[in-house]
Amino acid sequence: MSDYPSVILEQAVNQMASLPGVGRRTALRLVLHLLRQTDEEVEAFSNAFTRLKKDVVYCRECHNISDTEICPICGSPRRDHSTICVVENVQDVMSIENTGQYTGVYHVLGGVISPMEGIGPKDIEIDSLMERLAKGEVEEIILALPTTMEGDTTNFYIYRRIQNAGLDIKISQIARGIAVGNQLEYTDEITLGRSIVNRTEFKG
Amino acid sequence: MSDYPSVILEQAVNQMASLPGVGRRTALRLVLHLLRQTDEEVEAFSNAFTRLKKDVVYCRECHNISDTEICPICGSPRRDHSTICVVENVQDVMSIENTGQYTGVYHVLGGVISPMEGIGPKDIEIDSLMERLAKGEVEEIILALPTTMEGDTTNFYIYRRIQNAGLDIKISQIARGIAVGNQLEYTDEITLGRSIVNRTEFKG
Numbered sequence: 556m557s558d559y560p561s562v563i564l565e566q567a568v569n570q571m572a573s574l575p576g577v578g579r580r581t582a583l584r585l586v587l588h589l590l591r592q593t594d595e596e597v598e599a600f601s602n603a604f605t606r607l608k609k610d611v612v613y614c615r616e617c618h619n620i621s622d623t624e625i626c627p628i629c630g631s632p633r634r635d636h637s638t639i640c641v642v643e644n645v646q647d648v649m650s651i652e653n654t655g656q657y658t659g660v661y662h663v664l665g666g667v668i669s670p671m672e673g674i675g676p677k678d679i680e681i682d683s684l685m686e687r688l689a690k691g692e693v694e695e696i697i698l699a700l701p702t703t704m705e706g707d708t709t710n711f712y713i714y715r716r717i718q719n720a721g722l723d724i725k726i727s728q729i730a731r732g733i734a735v736g737n738q739l740e741y742t743d744e745i746t747l748g749r750s751i752v753n754r755t756e757f758k759g
Numbered sequence: 760m761s762d763y764p765s766v767i768l769e770q771a772v773n774q775m776a777s778l779p780g781v782g783r784r785t786a787l788r789l790v791l792h793l794l795r796q797t798d799e800e801v802e803a804f805s806n807a808f809t810r811l812k813k814d815v816v817y818c819r820e821c822h823n824i825s826d827t828e829i830c831p832i833c834g835s836p837r838r839d840h841s842t843i844c845v846v847e848n849v850q851d852v853m854s855i856e857n858t859g860q861y862t863g864v865y866h867v868l869g870g871v872i873s874p875m876e877g878i879g880p881k882d883i884e885i886d887s888l889m890e891r892l893a894k895g896e897v898e899e900i901i902l903a904l905p906t907t908m909e910g911d912t913t914n915f916y917i918y919r920r921i922q923n924a925g926l927d928i929k930i931s932q933i934a935r936g937i938a939v940g941n942q943l944e945y946t947d948e949i950t951l952g953r954s955i956v957n958r959t960e961f962k963g
Contacts, residue, residue, distance in 0.1 A: 558853060561826045563815050570807040574789045585778045587849060589808055590815065590824075597812040601805035603774040604793055608801040611767050611794065620794075622765045645791060649762060 616687070618663040618680045620645050628652075628660055635659045637694040641684065641713065643667055643701060651699065659697070662687065667705040668712055676712055684713070688722055695725040702731060730755075820891070822867040822884050824849050832856075832864055839863045841898040845888065845917065847871055847905060855903065863901070866891065871909040872916055880916055888917070892926055899929040906935060934959075 559565035564586065571582035589597055613619065614626035617639075621627075628634055628648075638659030642648055648661050664679040676682075687693065698713065700706035710728060717724055732750035733742050742750075763769035768790065775786035793801055817823065818830035821843075825831075832838055832852075842863030846852055852865050870883040880886075891897065902917065904910035914932060921928055936954035937946050946954075 558857065560818075560830055560832070560849065560852065561815055561824045563811050563826055564824050567807040567811040570804045573804070575792050576785075577789075581780075583850060583853075585781075586808070586811065588779050590811060592812075594812055597808055600774045600777070601809045603771040604790070604801055605805045607767050607771040607790065607794060608796075608798055611765055614764075620765045620768050622767055626764055628764070645764065646787060648764065649787075653762065 613663075617661045618665060618683065619648050619661060633658075637692060638697065639684075639687065639693055639695075640697045640699050642699050643706070647699065659695075662696075664700075664709070667700055667703075667709040669705045669708075679709075681713065681716065685716055685720065688717065688724060689720065693724055695727060698726065698728040817867075821865045822869060822887065823852050823865060837862075841896060842901065843888075843891065843897055843899075844901045844903050846903050847910070851903065863899075866900075868904075868913070871904055871907075871913040873909045873912075883913075885917065885920065889920055889924065892921065892928060893924065897928055899931060902930065902932040 559568065567586045567589075568579060568582045571577060571585050572579045574582075577585070589600065592600075610622075612621055612624060614621040614629055615624050616629040617626060619626050619628070623630070635658050639662050640651065640657060640659055641662045641664060642651070643664055643666060645663060648663060651657050651661075662680065662684050664681065664684070666674055666679045668674060668676055668679065688696070696713075696717075698710045700709050714726055717726060731746065731753065733739065733746065739747065763772065771790045771793075772783060772786045775781060775789050776783045778786075781789070793804065796804075814826075816825055816828060818825040818833055819828050820833040821830060823830050823832065827834070839862050843866050844855065844861060844863055845866045845868060846855070847868055847870065849867060852867060855861050855865075866884065866888050868883040868885065868888070870878055872878060872880055872883065892900070900917075900921075902914045904913050918930055921930060934957070935950065936957065937943065937950065943951065
């Protein structure tokens with residue numbers, strides 16, 4: 556006899572456990588929770604994901620998730636279209652938007668270059684970034700990729716592509732340093748070291 | 760503007776975050792994972808839950824989740840039908856089955872009596888348990904409810920109902936004591952106290 560009292564239950568648990576970070580025990584708990592909901596609630600739960608897969612599109616300009624061909628950020632006349640912030644994924648756009656500090660537009664790469672995982676420049680949205688830059692309307696790009704070897708590699712690759720294309724574009728990257736509210740003694744050495752090298756003028 | 764770049768994405772995140780213990784950040788991560796899967800995979804994911812809700816039944820005898828009107832345990836001639844183990848939920852049946860130490864049948868209450876949460880005896884499967892016992896074929900019931908005030912209350916309620924019905928049934932409960940492999944110094948006082956009071960004969 557199988558561990559599960561029902562094959563249908565087991566199949567639902569298998570599907571739930573296919574999500575990253577969800578173990579079989581948690582999956583069972585979540586599935587039994589769903590089973591206690593009404594038919595309509597379970598229907599709404601399931602439909603949300605098929606609808607997402609069917610109807611969601613990626614913005615033709617920045618490749619962010621969108622309901623329309625051009626996302627609300629790229630379509631907004633209030634945003635500064637001469638500045639592009641290059642990020643790894645959709646969550647990063649949401650994080651930066653939440654700060655309320657950025658008025659430019661974005662470019663979502665959908666990953667970073669990672670020879671270890673077999674992800675090359677052609678696997679992420681770098682060519683489409685170069686096409687946007689080639690139009691001549693962009694004055695600055697801000698590299699906001701993760702502080703990892705892969706992020707650094709991707710930064711450098713983009714930098715070289717822009718140089719090779721002979722484009723006159725200011726390339727900056729987001730500041731690395733001690734997080735606001737953090738104490739120096741608990742900061743890792745690399746971050747602390749960089750924050751000294753890349754010190755900024757104190758405006759009293 | 761909403762925090763999410765897409766209303767459809769937001770709806771999917773809302774549904775995922777409706778699961779217990781899943782926060783909005785985790786929900787977003789899981790939904791973006793689903794979005795990277797194929798159409799067929801997302802379809803299979805969604806269908807598993809609607810199918811579960813539509814097709815799964817509860818065993819007429821023990822109220823365990825089942826694919827059939829009578830579950831494989833209740834339907835098995837190899838199980839001892841004169842012994843019923845009373846548990847709170849489906850997971851408990853699976854845990855006890857996994858031990859391979861129990862050959863009787865089960866009764867799934869679907870909860871425990873909890874005045875705090877407004878759960879009374881009528882809200883869980885106690886009447887149906889009494890009906891099973893009234894048939895006169897059961898010789899022993901094993902109470903395997905959680906060691907909580909609610910579990911104790913439910914144990915005592917079932918005990919009284921059996922006494923009041925004048926049924927001649929042996930009532931036992933699963934042993935409480937030091938877990939195998941645990942050291943005494945790390946065991947809580949109540950468990951340690953009970954394990955001394957309820958000591959068993961040493962068979963050398």
